[in-house]
Amino acid sequence: MATPTVSFSELSKNSRHVAETLDRVQRLHITRRDGEDLFLTTARHDQRRAETAEITARLITALMSSDEGSRAVRRALPAVFPRTRHLSTAETEEFATELISATSDATELDVHANLHRVIVEWRATSRVLADPELPRRLTRPLPDADHGEVPAP
Known part of the structure; x- marks a missing residue:
């Protein structure tokens, strides 16, 4: 709606x-x-959304506590995040671990920025890896010339 x-x-x-x-x-x-x-x-709507998010995070965290549940969550990642097909097995594991921790922080500590950061950063990683030319360009040796100090963003 x-x-x-x-x-x-x-x-x-x-x-x-x-x-x-x-x-x-x-x-x-x-x-x-x-x-x-x-x-x-409305307060009621916000409380329901918070409760839904908390239950979902707790369910995922509980699933991750067993080998069978952990495998199920990791198998579900491509359906939720199709871009994970560009990640290696080790990168997918790292993403899953970070995602679970950040989801827990979002519900337990009401800190949502970390969850958003994890999703955005791994999306960017997937974009880089999806373009076969881009990783080569980004990892090529730089010229020996010193380009000076890098300004703070």
Whole structure:
């Protein structure tokens, strides 16, 4: 189901109407011209999403505690992350381990940035490995010339 969208100005001008809409749909996308978009949700909806994520993470963590469950999770990775076909067996194992740890952190510590980072970094790794020419270009020796200090990003 698509999340309905309202503007921030509509929220401020017609807050009662927006609140009534929120009661019906549980979640609204709020667009802003001068800042990052927001999501407005009911407490009940947010609690349900958090509980769902926690149960899912605990289930995966529990599966990973046995050899059979661990194999099942690792076999499921390509269905969830098709790009893992570009990773070696060792890289897939490393990705799975990092993914499980970061998922646990997201539910236990409410730290979601690490999970997002793991997914983004492994997606980038898969992109590099998917292009046979790119790893060669990225790992070729650099010229002996010193190009100076690298500025901080």
